[in-house]
């Protein structure tokens with residue numbers, strides 16, 4: 602039997618009546634961009650995040666770019682620090698805004714951006730910090746808030762993998778004015794194409810983002826500022842509105858599978874769990890694995906798909922040479938990229954599937 606890395610079908614099946622109803626409303630109205638489905642979803646998502654406003658945009662990458670543009674951080678003399686261990690899209694969002702990308706190392710146990718290292722690498726030109734809630738686990742937002750205050754820098758959270766997460770039980774927006782989300786299909790809350798949002802408590806930021814995402818217009822045909830074209834479309838909102846009420850249940854299901862993997866792989870030689878807190882929403886289940894590539898080949902031959910998030914840190918990706926860093930400069934992120942592997946995980950994944958995966962992993966290490 603084949604085991605995919607992710608299976609979206611059970612979530613689609615479980616919500617079919619709701620998304621069909623929204624699609625029906627959309628086709629009756631025939632208004633496909635910036636319509637009722639988006640404004641409805643924005644209200645519902647803001648409320649789910651315990652925040653005042655959500656602004657739907659085209660992608661998570663654009664959410665980061667637009668947050669920087671809204672904060673007027675767009676110049677090559679303005680530096681933005683993020684984690685070396687993240688999706689390349691975090692870096693792309695930063696460079697697309699026109700500012701300079703700087704990278705810092707991760708904590709070797711959690712693989713989250715290390716606030717102290719980010720602070721040490723910051724300087725007079727540091728205009729923003731972008732911690733990434735990698736694999737669904739929130740960064741230490743108290744530490745980042747402290748570093749950002751000292752530097753007079755803006756704190757922009759990359760929560761593209763952390764829908765539903767809170768930090769110390771408080772909403773993410775209580776720590777910074779910009780929280781960025783992606784609705785790429787495999788995310789904890791995903792649509793059936795590309796989508797994203799910025800969540801904030803500030804009405805002024807909302808107003809600016811609504812203009813920037815829509816070509817700099819204010820509803821008419823005149824561009825007031827140089828914006829971009831990045832709107833969350835109505836069709837995607839039909840699915841997002843159907844999936845959102847299930848987010849907490851799906852996150853709880855991910856947590857159950859992650860705990861099961863933890864228990865099954867606890868004593869497995871060759872496997873070290875990446876440390877997570879109870880506040881992780883378990884977007885991915887990631888372990889460090891000895892002979893990682895061999896393990897992946899072995900599992901693949903048995904029909905078990907795995908992923909690597911990510912095979913190279915940003916400073917070693919050709920697109921980000923401008924970071925000025927070389928191999929050896931961010932040792933924790935570099936080592937992690939050689940060792941990490943993401944095991945299959947999705948809501949409604951049968952327990953037997955996780956057990957089969959864990960058995961095969963143990964078999965590989967001779968256990």
Ligand SMILES: Cc1ncc(COP(=O)(O)O)c(C=O)c1O
Pocket residue numbers: 660661662663687688690691733735759761762782783784785795796797
């Ligand atoms: C951590 C992180 N940041 C940013 C992004 C960008 O999101 P999107 O693919 O919606 O542009 C992603 C998703 O790929 C991500 O995982």
